[in-house]
Amino acid sequence: MASSSDKKPPVAKKVKHEMKMFDDVRVDNYYWLRDDSRSDPDMLHYLNQENAYTDYIMSGTKNLEDQIYAEIRGRIKEADISAPLRKGPYYYYERTLEGKEYKQHCRRLVQNAGSVPSVLDVMPTGPEAPPEHVILDENEKAKNHVYYSIGAFKVSPNHKLVAYAEDTKGNEIYTIHVMDAETRSPVGEPLVGVTDYFEWVGDEALVYITMDEILRPYKVWFHKLGTNQSADSCLYHEKDDMFSLDLEASESKKYLFVGSESKTTRSIFYLDISKPENGLMVLTPRSEGIDTSVSHRGNHFFIKRRSDETYNSELLACPLDDVNAITTLIPHRDSVKIQDVILFSDHLVVYEREKGLPRVTFYSLPAIDEPLQSLQGGQAVEFVDPVYSVDPAESQFSSSILRFYYSSLRTPPSTYDYDMNTGVSVLKKIETVLGGFDASNYVTKREWAIAQDGTQVPISIVYRKDLVKLDGSDPMLLYGYGSYEVCVDPSFKSSRLSLLDRGFTFAIAHIRGGGEMGRKWYENGKYLQKKNTFTDFIDCAEYLIEKKYCTKDKLCINGGSAGGLLIGAVLNMRPDLFKAAVTRVPFVDVVTTMLDPTIPLTTAEWEEWGDPRKEEYYFYMKSYSPVDNVKAQKYPAILVTTGLNDPRVLYSEPAKFVAKLRELKTDDNVLLFKCEMGAGHFSKSGRFEKLQEDAFIYTFILKILNMVPALA
Structure with missing residues (x-):
């Protein structure tokens, strides 16, 4: 075998390119390597x-x-499923197949759809269980592409339709497809040249975001299924190129929240899903250095707010009809940062950080029609490793079940369901590591x-x-x-x-x-x-x-x-x-x-x-x-x-x-x-x-x- 010195490394040609600023000259001999068309x-x-x-x-x-x-590869259980998540009448989950690069998106009917969800629920899989339905097989979609990624996959409120955002180049410019969840047949024409930010508005419309020429998410659109994308109405155009847009649905699924954010400032618009014709309404107006994110439950918006004074964030609440009537639920603390807030019909879960470690604290909330006051007596979920990672899962809003994802440097990814009423915690899934792994x-x-x-x-x-x-x-x-x-x-x-x-x-x-x-x-x-x-x-x-x-x-x-x-x-x-x-x-x-x-x-x-x-x-x-x-x-x-x-x-x-x-x-x-x-x-x-x-x-x-x- 020839030694590495036998072959000389490549030498890029030098083309002098001077850049002058503030009486300073920088010479970049390799500036020519940048080609936006990627075809030189x-x-x-x-x-x-x-x-x-x-x-x-x-x-x-x-x-x-x-x-x-x-x-x-030998450590991976190639044929596997994720921990099923109960939504309405179905369990939803993802399946991987032996030898296949990509996953399938699946669901199975809940046998007793009227029952109260429990941490002890187990999706039946035997011969008597309802059959599995593969909604989308990414392996089939990826066949003709060198690169394939789905950025978002969302089911309509009535569970009859699915929308998903697809990237086939790796450039993070997506196409949104809508299809019938049962027959997999397409519904309408795809939405092209979009981000993977989109949400359902009822069962017949989507709100989505597009980017400008520098890939900044800058316009929010309303699309009615069955109509042409060119007929979509623009709900908001962010003209300040320091700001980008994002989009999420409230845990209650009654509101959509559009955030307009820079690195230091974030304001929120909201759309009432029951009245989309009213368009976007300002919830937290833009104020330099103020960063807000919003959730909803009952008669209140819940607002996480950061400022120069409350740099680790505070949690506030206000009535839907009076955004100025602020109640402080969790005040700012110098040593504890509020990372994320997840709402349930009867509980509030706060993902916090202290001394470099994440923690999860949950609070019981008063009845929806009762006034909100400062929260007391939060309970923390206990973890065993000295250093670890814990991340929130989607809220199962109408239940008391908190799902979270846990991992450490020696603990494989684990999905837990935690009953906030009883304190019972159940490990629903831990990633199988083959090959004799012992933590x-x-x-x-x-x-x-x-x-x-x-x-x-x-x-x-x-x-x-x-x-x-x-x-x-x-x-x-x-x-x-x-x-x-x-x-x-x-x-x-x-x-x-x-x-x-x-x-x-x-x-x-x-x-x-x-x-x-x-x-x-x-x-x-x-x-x-x-x-x-x-x-x-x-x-x-x-x-x-x-x-x-x-x-x-x-x-x-x-x-x-x-x-x-x-x-x-x-x-x-x-x-x-x-x-x-x-x-x-x-x-x-x-x-x-x-x-x-x-x-x-x-x-x-x-x-x-x-x-x-x-x-x-x-x-x-x-x-x-x-x-x-x-x-x-x-x-x-x-x-x-x-x-x-x-x-x-x-x-x-x-x-x-x-x-x-x-x-x-x-x-x-x-x-x-x-x-x-x-x-x-x-x-x-x-x-x-x-x-x-x-x-x-x-x-x-x-x-x-x-x-x-x-x-x-």
Whole structure:
């Protein structure tokens, strides 16, 4: 086998492109790589060269990659169903089939539809049970497409029709199809060029949202089934390009709520489903720095509101007919952030965060016709792992059953039904992990690193206790994100076992810029404090080395999208600290992208990163932008991935990053670039195709650490 040095890496041509601002000149020799049509022959030739080089360098470890892929796939129970959810006269669930990439959407009649739902309910499946009906088989729909994804699947209130949003390119531009749930025959013509935000208005109409030329959701439409899309009426047009629209139905299914939001401000319109002819009405008017979201029950709207003063949010209520008659149900608390609110006919469930961990608290509500007062005596659901993830499921509004999804770094995804009247909790489904998996073999824990400014930064950790020695000799994969107030809670990923079972420790650095520790945690990692995100990650890495979880020569890092920005930034800042880095669909050309309002999502992002048209932000962003800070120094081994059709981070950003690294870096360490030519931001669409990406990344890491078996 030829050595990797026998084939030279691709060299992108250099075409000088100067960009001047504030008497500052930036030279981008690889600006030409951006082609909005994605059809430029020179650009495609370069990407194909990079893919061929990556294939060549990794060809010697193909056996190991195949082995890891077989391991990962072998843990999956390929033929399975999700925990059925009772809605009206049916149980709804999803089914996966052996060997099939995509799922089926199914339902089965409830035998005693008039009974009161119970946590002890079990969907009958025997020969005497009502037959299963497959409403939609994604495998059939995906046959003629390289990429296939359904963004939303919603049944009409009378359960006779289904609407679903379909993306066949990975560019997140959807087509909404409506069909008869029983016969699967189409109803009317599809709605094209739309988002996956849509809701039913009764059984004969939809409300949906479309995007402008930069993919900003900006118009709300009303569509009556059986009419042409061109005849649809526009309910609202958001003309401010800093704001985007979203749409959701109330748990009671009596109202639709349209949110108009920037990164700091959110206002709400509502549509009374019983009176759609009245159009959208203002519920919470736009006020700079005020962020609201709304639910409904009985005679009241419930409003979660955040402001500069109530930065972790408060929960309010107001009568339907007097939105100014505010009652504070849960006041603002400095140490507890209200993440989400789910309403039931007799209960209120609040998903909160404290000390970096999620919690679920529920309250009993007075009768619908009684006045609402400050809530007291909330009860918390107990969890067993020291670090974990818990997420809300759809409200079963008229029942007392709270469904939630639980997971930890050692606990597979689990669906629970919890009866808020009795306190009885029932595990309805836990993801089967084949291959002899035993959760007791793994240790999960939380550590706290001390950042440069004294801030304590939480780290979630998992390792296999019989393999990891904690003497500095163990390999580690450290993950980070740290943007958009996203909470990266510790959750299970069965493919990760292929690293853990080879003696790796896996850790998540919950750095500032995320939302794990509350709103201030986010605000202290954005704008002119964005570098806290990067220095926190470096401090976490050094802490883990100090505590002998690994050494520099065994430390690998991973992040994607805005987490790819993180990886790119820390590689420039501290390349000596890491052995290998994987950065997926990375946002690395910060200044150039944020100066171009024609790029999808840019205008809305000014409130996340800052507006570089302002001098202070320009120079601050330039000081950390990965492409702008690549320099002549040694870098660790690096793998960069992207998707040609990505609408969120243009493929050209990572392409330019790689080209500039090839030009300037002074080491001989491996640098690979892999571009999926038929995928978008979220890689390939099939469930097994996604596993191939994990297998490839893990093989790369093992190769760099010299952990490839001799026969691989």
